Amino acid sequence: MDIHEYQAKEVLARFGVAVPDGALAYSPEQAAYRARELGGERWVVKAQVHAGGRGKAGGVKVCDSDSEIHAASEAMFGMRLVTHQTGPQGKGVYRVYVEGAVPIAREIYLGLVLDRSSQRVMIVASAEGGMEIEEISARKPDSIVRAVVEPAVGLRDFQCRQIAFKLGIEAGMVQQMVRTLQGCYRAFTELDATMVEVNPLVLTEDHRVIALDAKMTLDDNALFRHPQISELRDKSQEDPRESRASDRGLNYVGLDGNIGCIVNGAGLAMATMDTIKLAGGEPANFLDIGGGATPERVAKAFRLVLSDKNVQAILVNIFAGINRCDWVAEGVVQAMRDIEIDLPVIVRLAGTNVEEGQKILAKSGLPIIRAKTLNEAANRAVEAWRNDASHDVTMRAAL
Ligand code: GDP
Ligand code: MN
Secondary structure, three states: OEEOHHHHHHHHHHOOOOOOOEEEEOOHHHHHHHHHHHOOOOEEEEEOOOOOOHHHHOOEEEEOOHHHHHHHHHHHOOOEEOOOOOOOOOEEOOOEEEEEOOOEEEEEEEEEEEEOOOOEEEEEEEOOOOOOHHHHHHHOHHHEEEEEEOOOOOOOHHHHHHHHHHOOOOHHHHHHHHHHHHHHHHHHHHOOEEEEEEEEEEEEOOOOEEEOOOEEEEOHHHHHHOHHHHOOOOHHHOOHHHHHHHHOOOEEEEOOOOEEEEEOOHHHHHHHHHHHHHOOOOEOEEEEOOOOOOHHHHHHHHHHHHOOOOOOEEEEEEEEOOOOHHHHHHHHHHHHHHOOOOOOEEEEEEEOOHHHHHHHHHHOOOOEEEEOOHHHHHHHHHHHHHHHHHHHHHHHHHO
16 A cells, blocks of 8 residues: 555654644635645655656645745645656645745755565665655666665664665754664554655755655555554555455556456466466456455456456456355356456366356356366457457447
8 A cells, every 4th residue: 555745754753753844725715725834944845656757747846935836735635646646647635735935055854665586675875865766776777876774773873874874865964864774764664664755865964864755555464463554555546446345355456458367376377477478468457355255256257357457358268276166156157147258258267166156157147258278268258259349449430
């Protein structure tokens, strides 16, 4: 789960990281009012969306007066902010954050990630932070500073000092840097984050170290341990297909293709997507319906996959160990009867009670394409989708 910048800053501040004074607003009037409350002469208005790259897309504006704040936030509210991280559909802006402007002397990049190859939390930093970080990491990969944290002892102060020295931070500010790194690391581990990113972490003209931007991703599987963090969820920022799925306990990731997949098990779902690609098709989604797939669950999965208008064929691939093929078959039949599905449905069943499952499908009288192997299933699905697509084209030509 991602959270907003202002939320991540609140969280990091609780762990001792310095952040600018700021306040949230839901309207341009409120934004101007909040700025007056904060005091000062210069403010920054920042669109709150779950994506970076706002600065270049018009989502961050430095303002010198009430009226500028009003105008800047008026332009942001209700717009869909398209940045290089949002995809072409962008993300809706429903909240803005107003902060007192900070006199920046230097911008540093700081990120904490879960590094899969070392199986450790890794700190990544660059002396050249700010908006061009992707470009810098591609152009000058050697300028990136990395440190791996040994979980048994945690992040040590000497490691923080080493990072600070490598970034060329002057001696007087090293202690603040240690405090910032330790704060980010504690927030990361105590809240089960998978990513904490501060870009830029700024050194100010008056020698302070301040997190000017903050991004945080939390591990969904650990959210149950942090009810207060779960409350920070903002569904307006999520892919509606994915939030609907997570509300129903299904593991779904939306993709751009047209063959919908209903599979049990994450590994099998990945293999199914690969096989569809090998057969020349494109999967519309990843969907793991999980172990005990009751007929109701299968029906829910069908509804979810069908809610994606790009789907032109559905491939059900079940390898039943704990599952039972007859239950899944019942689910498929029930779903196809309840929901009017006018798309080709290809079903491949294997494992426990497979004969019973096949019988249920055969007896249903529904136009289900049955396949014996995954390969066959993928080929039939791609074939069916191609026929369906060409049918669309002839229909369109006829109109
Ligand atoms: P992002 O583009 O979504 O990553 O948004 P950021 O919060 O990182 O802001 C983008 C850029 O705006 C930063 O790299 C800064 O250069 C600038 N910026 C943000 N806040 C301030 C501020 O308080 N003072 C000044 N002078 N610049 C700021
Ligand atoms: Mn940023």
